[in-house]
Amino acid sequence: MDHAVNSSALGAVAASGLSPLDLFLHASIVVKLVMLGLIGCSAFVWAVIVEKIILMRRVNREATEFEDRFWSGGSLDDLYDSDGAKPVHPMAAVFGAAMGEWRRSARISGVDLARGGVRDRVDRAINITVSREIERLSRRVIFLATIGPVAPFIGLFGTVWGIMHAFGSIAAMHNTNLSVVAPGISEALFATAIGLVTAIPAYIAYNVTTASIDRFAERMEAFGTEFAAILSRQSEERS
Known part of the structure; x- marks a missing residue:
């Protein structure tokens, strides 16, 4: 009875081909769960x-x-009232x-930015x-x-499990013909393929996104340094 069931299942896969949908449908439940997770x-x-991509462009x-x-060359106070008081993007x-911070320090302490303590507070802000x-x-x-390095191993787990299942079916059938072995092995390897298809874009996207965010961080830091210098010069001119 088991021999007939296994023969029928493997035969169905061989007859229907090795399309991704067929490989998924005829995989064991564990391999199916791995595939769905990936x-x-x-x-x-x-x-x-x-x-x-949309966020960094924006x-x-x-x-x-x-x-x-x-x-x-417009007024910094006007720009603060329009953009800085309630900022809607990182640079603002x-x-x-x-x-x-400069306004609060000047108002509360009555000193200008030339004083080291105020400058430090602005830089810290x-x-x-x-x-x-x-x-x-x-x-x-x-x-x-996380997905970049982990997904291939999850797919490999599905492959190992699928191969074990395939060899178990082969042992029960006492038949090592390639037409019998190939469908089960293909189902197992399909899990690794999905793992790689998941991992490669994740790994590339992580590197590209991190580099883009780092460049934007440098841009904000450069702007902050320039703005602090402008505030310092204005304070010295007023003193």
Whole structure:
């Protein structure tokens, strides 16, 4: 009875071909769960990739537009009221943090930015804001770093399990003909293929996204340094 069932299952796979759908449908339950898990991870990986591409393009565009307004020669107070008080993008947040700290320090202590303590507070406000914005931009990137190295091993587990299952069926049939062996082995190897298809985009996207975020962090830090210098010069001119 078992011999007939196994022969029928393997025969069905051989007859229907080795398409991805057929390989999935005729795989064991454990291999199916591995495949479904990897497919779910792959879908999430691509969702993160698309989200980060759109996000980084948007924040870079907004930063460029803000820097154009900043360097246009307009009033810093007006720019703070329009963009810095309630920032909606990272560059405006850096500007708002520095300008807000400078205003508070001058109002409360009655001193200017030339005093070292005020300068340190402004620099600290800039650094904290840059770190917070980078952390926000980096959300879910750690998932890419995790899936990249882990997905192939999950697929390999499905392959090992599928091969064990295939050899068990072969032993029960007492038949090592290639037409009998190939479908079961193909089902098992398909799990590794899905693991690689999931891991490769995740690994590439992690490196590209991390590099893009690092460049934007350097851009915010450079802007913060320049703005702190401008505040320092203005304070010295007024004193």
